[in-house]
Amino acid sequence: MGSGIAQCIAEHGMRVFILDSNPEIVKKAVSKISERLQRAVDSGEITSDHRKEIFEKICIVENLNQAEDADFVIEAIIEDIENKKNLFNRLDKIFSNDIVLASNTSSLSISEIAKSANHPERIAGMHFFNPAYKMKLVEVVKGIKTSRDTIEKTKKLANILEKIPVEVNDTPGFIVNRILIPMINEAAFALQDNVADKESIDTAMKLGAAHPMGPLALADLIGIDVCLHIMESLEKNLNNPKYKPCELLKQMVKENKLGRKTGQGFYTYKK
Known part of the structure; x- marks a missing residue:
């Protein structure tokens, strides 16, 4: 997800810093962005010059201090509450107090994450x-102590990225995953x-419920x-x-059948 967010920001003319504790993850992220942009060139969506301009906006940094002049911070690490709390504790100390620190979490409590700061x-x-x-949607999640100014700044960035921000209270799963993932589970x-x-x-869900993608194929896309x-x-x-x-x-996860990213989920994919 982090590579997709970085690509989106760069495509809208803003410089973006990419950082991960594992250099291999950064390498893979940049490679994914490069491949996606090349496909866009090959399909005629963008020119080679535009691809170069986008790619030049992406800056790889080795530590957080190298990105301390950023105007906005978006975290997209693994979904582990303690890891996120530790990171936000560090972010809070490095970046000036007027900078929004946003989490891309899909299900964890923003209020709990914020306790570390x-x-x-x-x-x-x-x-x-x-x-x-x-994807056009961005869920903007308000924690118990999140200020109105922070919410408005986050929604403003979403608008700049040509997204539609939907404000939601800090509840498990927020809106989409609270409804969508149980449907996938039922499938x-x-x-x-x-x-x-x-x-x-x-097929039944696509034709009977007007879903663009069936729930099992969607699970493969999201990741089992x-x-x-x-x-x-x-x-x-x-x-x-x-x-x-x-x-x-549970069994599929044990067998590393995680969907498209591993080549095998409910369906089989070419890597």
Whole structure:
């Protein structure tokens, strides 16, 4: 997701710093951006000169201090609350107090993340959807202590990126994942219970519910591990058995059948 967000920002003429504790992840992110932009050139969406201009906006840095003059910070690390809290504690100390610190978390509490900082009022959720350089929606999440100014700055950036920001309170799953992921989970149950095969389930939802993509194919796009993590988070934080993850999802994660990113999920993909 981080590479998609960085690409989106660069495509809108802004300089973007990319940083990860693992240099290999940065290398892969830049490679993905390069490949996507080249496909855009090949399809006639952009020119080679425009591709070069976009790519020149992307700056790789080795530590946070090298990006301390940034006007806005977006975190997109793994969905682990302690890792995020530790990072935001560091971000809060490095960046000036008027800079928004936004998390791209898909399910974790913004209020909990903000507890690690001395200035929780400048921390908000800015949840992009995959692929971030194409999908129009951004969920702007208001934590308990998030200021109105922080929310407005976050919505303003979303508008600059030609996104549609939707403001949401800090609740498990926010809007989309609170509704979407349980539907995917139910589709997995339908497959597990032999209601129908995967193609029939997806076709039924596309034609019967006017969905552009079936729930199982969508799960492969999102990532089976991500879907499972969100379901586990919903079950834990809402304390409701209706959010119990399907065993099929758990088994697929154990077998590293995570969807498109591993080449195998509910469907098989060429890497």
